[in-house]
Amino acid sequence: MALISPFSAISSAPSSLTPLRTRPPTSHFRNRIGVRCSSAEAATIRDDLQSAAIDVVADIKTERVVVLGGSGFVGSAICKAAVSKGIEVVSLSRSGRPTYPNSWVDQVNWVTGDVFYVNWDEVLVGATAVVSTLGGFGSEEQMLRINGEANVVSVNAAKDNGIPKFILISVHDYNLPSFILSTGYFTGKRKAEAEVLSKYPNSGVVLRPGFIYGKRRVDGFEIPLDLIGEPVERILCATESFTRPLSSLPASDLLLAPPVSVDDVALAAINAVSDDDFFGIFTIEQIKEAAEKVRV
Numbered sequence: 001m002a003l004i005s006p007f008s009a010i011s012s013a014p015s016s017l018t019p020l021r022t023r024p025p026t027s028h029f030r031n032r033i034g035v036r037c038s039s040a041e042a043a044t045i046r047d048d049l050q051s052a053a054i055d056v057v058a059d060i061k062t063e064r065v066v067v068l069g070g071s072g073f074v075g076s077a078i079c080k081a082a083v084s085k086g087i088e089v090v091s092l093s094r095s096g097r098p099t100y101p102n103s104w105v106d107q108v109n110w111v112t113g114d115v116f117y118v119n120w121d122e123v124l125v126g127a128t129a130v131v132s133t134l135g136g137f138g139s140e141e142q143m144l145r146i147n148g149e150a151n152v153v154s155v156n157a158a159k160d161n162g163i164p165k166f167i168l169i170s171v172h173d174y175n176l177p178s179f180i181l182s183t184g185y186f187t188g189k190r191k192a193e194a195e196v197l198s199k200y201p202n203s204g205v206v207l208r209p210g211f212i213y214g215k216r217r218v219d220g221f222e223i224p225l226d227l228i229g230e231p232v233e234r235i236l237c238a239t240e241s242f243t244r245p246l247s248s249l250p251a252s253d254l255l256l257a258p259p260v261s262v263d264d265v266a267l268a269a270i271n272a273v274s275d276d277d278f279f280g281i282f283t284i285e286q287i288k289e290a291a292e293k294v295r296v
Helices: 039-051 071-084 104-109 139-161 185-199 226-238 241-246 262-274 284-294
Strands: 064-068 089-094 108-112 128-132 164-167 205-206 217-220 221-224 280-282
Touching: 064 071, 071 089, 071 104, 071 262, 104 108, 128 139, 128 262, 139 164, 139 185, 164 185, 164 262, 185 205, 185 262, 185 280, 205 262, 280 284
Parallel strands: 064 089, 064 128, 089 108, 128 164, 164 205, 205 280
Antiparallel strands: 217 221
């Protein structure tokens, strides 16, 4: 089960959701060809056209998303959001299918497995994007493995199998001092982010939310993190103009960075899946903007 922490590796992020690339407009032309023929020839052509079968190829884009850690807090929200948008979903996690009886759960293909040992050829077949929520705490070795190595293995597997997009759920940079950023957790996060942006320079996405709130299930119990996160988010957003000068202080964002709804993170990930011009590193505010684009 993927764990989301209120910390992240530090690096710069784009200042807006303006696409980093644009596509040239596509023009459609209709050619008119004049043909001279006799009345008999015209009748023959007309009969042939009426009897010929007409093949129409519809330009319909279908998505198939593989969510790593899909049975976790953030992963399950992404699976649910994808299903609601008509996207085919495969979840890969060590715990497999979750136990809660929601209707959307039946529409997800739950695969039990470990990213280090899974048969990627089977999991990724037909996929158009991979979304990773992998991460967690533990010993230095464990944090390097789950935050860094697990994601690096996943990125390379996706690239080797020709998957066009990779979305990593990372964590906000809290302006922490360097001695904290040198620990296994942050070193692993930085390594994972670098791998995504290196292997997917024009389609890789790194989402950096802060504290993520929502109704989280732990050992069969539901923890209503939204009772804390939602009011704090509103207060910090309302007082942002007053607290902005404090953002340069070390670790100031531990108190000043607004929490993010798990639904916003999920919808931002879905936007990344469906929008070919959405790539790069995205901050808390940009995640919320991206979520609004697909909320309807």
